[in-house]
Amino acid sequence: MTIRLYDTNARQVRDFTPLRPGCVSIYLCGATVQAAPHIGHIRSGLNFDIMQRWFRYRGYDVTFVRNVTDIDDKIIAKSALQGRPWWAIGYENERAFNDGYDALGCQPPTYEPRATGHVPEMIEMMQGLIERGHAYVADGNVYFDVRSYEDYLELSNQELDNLRQPSGEGETGKRDQRDFAMWKATKPGEPSWDTPWGRGRPGWHLECSAMAHKYLGSAFDIHGGGIDLIFPHHENEIAQAKAYGDEFARYWVHNAWVTMSGEKMSKSLDNSVLVSDMVQRWRPIVLRYYLGTPHYRSMIEYSEEALREAEAAFARIEGFVQRVQEKTGKVVEPAAEVPPAFAEAMDDDLGVPQALAVVHTTVRQGNSALTADDKESAVARLAEVRAMLGVLGLDPLDPHWTGADRGDDLHGVVDSLVRLVLEQRQSARSRKDYATADAIRDQLVQAGLEIEDTPTGSRWTLH
Numbered sequence: 374m375t376i377r378l379y380d381t382n383a384r385q386v387r388d389f390t391p392l393r394p395g396c397v398s399i400y401l402c403g404a405t406v407q408a409a410p411h412i413g414h415i416r417s418g419l420n421f422d423i424m425q426r427w428f429r430y431r432g433y434d435v436t437f438v439r440n441v442t443d444i445d446d447k448i449i450a451k452s453a454l455q456g457r458p459w460w461a462i463g464y465e466n467e468r469a470f471n472d473g474y475d476a477l478g479c480q481p482p483t484y485e486p487r488a489t490g491h492v493p494e495m496i497e498m499m500q501g502l503i504e505r506g507h508a509y510v511a512d513g514n515v516y517f518d519v520r521s522y523e524d525y526l527e528l529s530n531q532e533l534d535n536l537r538q539p540s541g542e543g544e545t546g547k548r549d550q551r552d553f554a555m556w557k558a559t560k561p562g563e564p565s566w567d568t569p570w571g572r573g574r575p576g577w578h579l580e581c582s583a584m585a586h587k588y589l590g591s592a593f594d595i596h597g598g599g600i601d602l603i604f605p606h607h608e609n610e611i612a613q614a615k616a617y618g619d620e621f622a623r624y625w626v627h628n629a630w631v632t633m634s635g636e637k638m639s640k641s642l643d644n645s646v647l648v649s650d651m652v653q654r655w656r657p658i659v660l661r662y663y664l665g666t667p668h669y670r671s672m673i674e675y676s677e678e679a680l681r682e683a684e685a686a687f688a689r690i691e692g693f694v695q696r697v698q699e700k701t702g703k704v705v706e707p708a709a710e711v712p713p714a715f716a717e718a719m720d721d722d723l724g725v726p727q728a729l730a731v732v733h734t735t736v737r738q739g740n741s742a743l744t745a746d747d748k749e750s751a752v753a754r755l756a757e758v759r760a761m762l763g764v765l766g767l768d769p770l771d772p773h774w775t776g777a778d779r780g781d782d783l784h785g786v787v788d789s790l791v792r793l794v795l796e797q798r799q800s801a802r803s804r805k806d807y808a809t810a811d812a813i814r815d816q817l818v819q820a821g822l823e824i825e826d827t828p829t830g831s832r833w834t835l836h
Contacts, residue, residue, distance in 0.1 A: 376720050381625040382528050386722050391594055396434045400585045402598035403439040406466035407447035410473045411645035413631035413638035420628040420669040421597050422479040427719050430764050438588045439482040441467055443489050445577055449563055459564055473648035477661045478766045478773050484588050488580040492566045495575055495583045498617055499555055507616040511546025513558025513571040519551050522612045529604035553609050555579040578609035596622035600629055628669045658774050662687045662767055666729050691769050693736045696743055697755040705752050707759035715761050732761050795831045
């Protein structure tokens with residue numbers, strides 16, 4: 374068994390060999406909390422949630438760090454615009470991100486550090502870089518000297534002579550316009566922290582280099598994030614960390630975007646779809662299926678039609694699970710192991726689409742067994758399906774989706790109430806009062822339920 378991952382730096386799929394046998398360390402660039410998350414933001418969290426689930430299934434002890442950037446230019450600009458403290462905006466949106474991750478069934482990270490909580494680590498790293506001749510101070514800013522690090526731009530495969538480094542307001546005193554700010558001198562009205570070079574605030578890139586070093590050490594296995602972070606963010610992280618003396622990340626894994634009309638989903642383009650809105654219109658487990666089942670390196674073009682297709686596809690899986698439960702009258706536990714074809718797909722660069730094909734094939738086999746009244750085979754197939762869905766975070770019987778892990782099994786409460794109404798409908802049908810029976814059904818449908826009449830009685834699911 375060897376897990377293989379596409380390494381952006383190597384530009385090829387590589388066998389995964391951990392630094393420490395049986396352990397895997399992952400650093401994911403998390404939220405910049407200047408606004409509530411859209412589904413493009415949450416896709417990254419979902420992709421790496423599936424990654425850590427698969428590593429755990431394969432027996433690895435996973436340390437997963439996902440940071441929060443709670444101070445940056447956009448947060449400060451919104452603070453000035455709204456007349457609210459920068460930290461209030463950041464905390465509000467950080468909670469919105471965590472609500473989104475939780476709604477879609479993402480397991481929590483091992484650590485979730487905030488940038489503003491790690492200024493001492495940033496100062497220590499800057500001091501080391503200045504001493505080594507890789508950084509310099511100018512007008513209260515601290516810049517990284519990109520020419521001092523000979524492998525700069527290796528990740529993004531650019532030429533330094535053709536580079537245009539994004540720069541911000543107030544970044545004065547640069548020796549070379551391609552140098553980037555690690556620390557920004559304070560400006561009136563902005564938050565700031567004390568340093569040996571005067572008051573100021575962190576640069577975006579420095580935060581992650583310092584936090585990865587603190588929580589994962591000088592070398593770790595996997596660094597992840599969206600493809601839009603390859604340059605400048607990840608390129609600059611590498612330069613800082615390696616110039617400081619760290620080996621840093623050994624594999625670079627990047628997920629693709631969610632797009633709308635071919636454009637990256639973005640607040641600035643006014644084409645984003647907020648997670649908080651989507652979970653009101655679609656069941657969260659269906660939204661997870663939609664965002665989590667394409668290959669992580671493939672673009673997802675957002676459309677209502679694609680979501681409806683995802684809903685229908687998941688309904689076929691869920692319907693099989695329910696039918697076996699009803700036929701056998703018992704809860705079928707997940708199998709100890711997933712089918713070999715599923716494992717082979719997941720080992721090959723997290724091939725979720727191919728793995729999902731195995732799920733649907735197994736569902737079809739299980740439905741055929743039910744038709745033939747072969748309960749034993751149907752139960753065996755359901756056990757396999759639950760094991761595979763568990764890896765993907767899509768098992769409808771998992772406590773997260775039933776509500777049992779929240780201490781208030783709302784699904785059970787709703788089920789009892791709906792069954793009471795269905796009994797009234799069945800009573801109306803028995804006395805041939807079809808008008809009343811149809812009216813009850815219509816009311817349930819309007820409430821967001823789908824009613825299916827079966828030989829063993831009526832069954833309900835959420836739309």
